[in-house]
Amino acid sequence: MTLTISVIGTGYLGATHAACMAELGYAVVGVDTDPAKIADLSDGRLPFYEPGLPELILAHTSAGALRFTTEVAEAADADVHFLCVGTPQRPDGLGADTSHVRAAVAGLVPHLRRDALIVGKSTVPVGTAHELQDLADSLAPEGVRVEIAWNPEFLREGRSVEDTLRPDRLVFGVASDAAERSLRAVYERVLGAGTPLVVSDLVSAELVKVSANAFLATKISFINAVAELCEATGGDVTAVSEALGHDARIGHAFLKAGLGFGGGCLPKDIRAMMARAGELGVDQALTFLREVDDINMRRRHRVVELATEEVGGSLLGRRVAVLGAAFKPLTDDVRDSPALNVAAQLQLRGAGVRVYDPQAIDNARAVFPTLTYADSAAEALADADLVLLLTEWSEFLELDPEQVGGLVAQRRVIDGRNALDTDGWRRAGWSYRGLGRPRME
Numbered sequence: 496m497t498l499t500i501s502v503i504g505t506g507y508l509g510a511t512h513a514a515c516m517a518e519l520g521y522a523v524v525g526v527d528t529d530p531a532k533i534a535d536l537s538d539g540r541l542p543f544y545e546p547g548l549p550e551l552i553l554a555h556t557s558a559g560a561l562r563f564t565t566e567v568a569e570a571a572d573a574d575v576h577f578l579c580v581g582t583p584q585r586p587d588g589l590g591a592d593t594s595h596v597r598a599a600v601a602g603l604v605p606h607l608r609r610d611a612l613i614v615g616k617s618t619v620p621v622g623t624a625h626e627l628q629d630l631a632d633s634l635a636p637e638g639v640r641v642e643i644a645w646n647p648e649f650l651r652e653g654r655s656v657e658d659t660l661r662p663d664r665l666v667f668g669v670a671s672d673a674a675e676r677s678l679r680a681v682y683e684r685v686l687g688a689g690t691p692l693v694v695s696d697l698v699s700a701e702l703v704k705v706s707a708n709a710f711l712a713t714k715i716s717f718i719n720a721v722a723e724l725c726e727a728t729g730g731d732v733t734a735v736s737e738a739l740g741h742d743a744r745i746g747h748a749f750l751k752a753g754l755g756f757g758g759g760c761l762p763k764d765i766r767a768m769m770a771r772a773g774e775l776g777v778d779q780a781l782t783f784l785r786e787v788d789d790i791n792m793r794r795r796h797r798v799v800e801l802a803t804e805e806v807g808g809s810l811l812g813r814r815v816a817v818l819g820a821a822f823k824p825l826t827d828d829v830r831d832s833p834a835l836n837v838a839a840q841l842q843l844r845g846a847g848v849r850v851y852d853p854q855a856i857d858n859a860r861a862v863f864p865t866l867t868y869a870d871s872a873a874e875a876l877a878d879a880d881l882v883l884l885l886t887e888w889s890e891f892l893e894l895d896p897e898q899v900g901g902l903v904a905q906r907r908v909i910d911g912r913n914a915l916d917t918d919g920w921r922r923a924g925w926s927y928r929g930l931g932r933p934r935m936e
């Protein structure tokens with residue numbers, strides 16, 4: 496018998512999960528409160544950029560295995576319900592806003608006519624799953640037993656399809672053998688391919704995800720702290736990180752100094768983890784995460800400082816080309832984007848900023864409508880006094896420094912991601928500044 500799956504919340508995570516569940520052979524219904532998103536998805540269109548996902552959505556909506564609706568009642572018959580709604584930072588503090596996960600459970604449960612498993616995938620403060628179990632118990636129709644499980648998601652935007660179908664590991668946080676059996680059935684093919692599985696209680700599963708993000712953020716801020724030392728001493732952080740990374744206990748991943756992390760996950764997840772530790776009376780355990788956050792935010796100010804230095808002390812009236820708006824390459828996501836943050840700061844200091852990004856311009860314009868956006872890298876670079884590389888799209892790394900040197904007013908580049916071919920740009924007569932590196936003429 497084909498399992499039917501519902502996916503509640505069809506943003507970056509949920510749309511991917513829904514399409515991949517259909518790819519695994521299930522009948523899937525995706526539910527979202529945003530009618531525009533549902534209209535797009537129903538027509539087989541993906542309302543955001545994610546390589547490889549549009550093809551899956553189109554294939555499975557056309558075949559009838561995947562459909563989308565704003566009516567949560569239409570999800571009631573599914574065998575397993577996945578919760579993929581957002582958990583953004585609360586407007587009034589550092590903690591996560593869990594109102595959407597609560598609303599999703601409260602919206603679904605009264606429609607259920609038979610026992611159901613609701614599996615949380617959203618990143619939530621530890622303890623949320625137990626609260627949702629209480630909520631579900633209080634709302635379940637007479638005779639219907641609803642169980643909550645947690646299956647945190649580790650996908651990376653830009654690689655989300657691959658990460659979902661071939662993940663590094665699966666984590667099932669469950670309170671019963673029946674829930675574990677259901678999840679094993681859903682992921683049968685993924686597990687069959689040899690994916691490691693960790694089965695735990697609910698609390699531990701919630702903690703895995705926030706701990707993973709806190710660890711990654713800490714690793715990035717660690718090397719960025721070393722970059723600060725390099726800046727004070729004339730060292731080159733790229734040499735330091737390369738040498739450090741060869742130590743198998745340390746590794747090269749997430750050890751690249753630059754403009755730091757952003758996006759819809761790492762910043763809000765470390766803040767939420769700190770806030771939750773405070774609520775639990777163990778705030779000292781995680782105060783170092785405040786430092787991790789501060790180091791990260793200081794990198795953005797450092798780039799603005801460098802830009803000011805490079806143009807002789809004042810940005811007023813200077814033309815600055817900003818390459819990149821997305822928080823990282825291969826996505827159009829601009830949530831807490833370091834690139835956009837820097838672009839906005841430069842504009843506040845009087846610079847004429849022109850931003851170009853291969854995918855994220857529409858989203859960037861929605862957040863910062865007053866910035867000027869270019870339709871191409873060449874248009875952004877035209878007559879620029881200074882060029883900033885802030886998101887390391889391959890399109891930018893492949894620019895020919897000699898050719899683009901002919902477009903700008905001054906051959907000055909700040910490489911906010913330490914990603915350009917330094918020698919090539921210098922040979923073409925550019926002055927080059929990286930982060931945590933000496934100035935190079």
Ligand code: NAD
Binds near residue numbers: 508
């Ligand atoms: P998103 O903002 O792109 O998507 C959330 C979706 O939920 C939106 O489309 C919104 O309209 C919908 N929604 C909100 N309330 C709803 C409700 N009551 N019923 C139905 N739909 C509702 O966010 P996202 O990036 O997909 O993240 C979702 C969760 O997944 C977050 O907890 C995030 O931390 C976690 N996560 C995200 C990623 C990622 O790379 N984006 C990776 C792993 C985990």
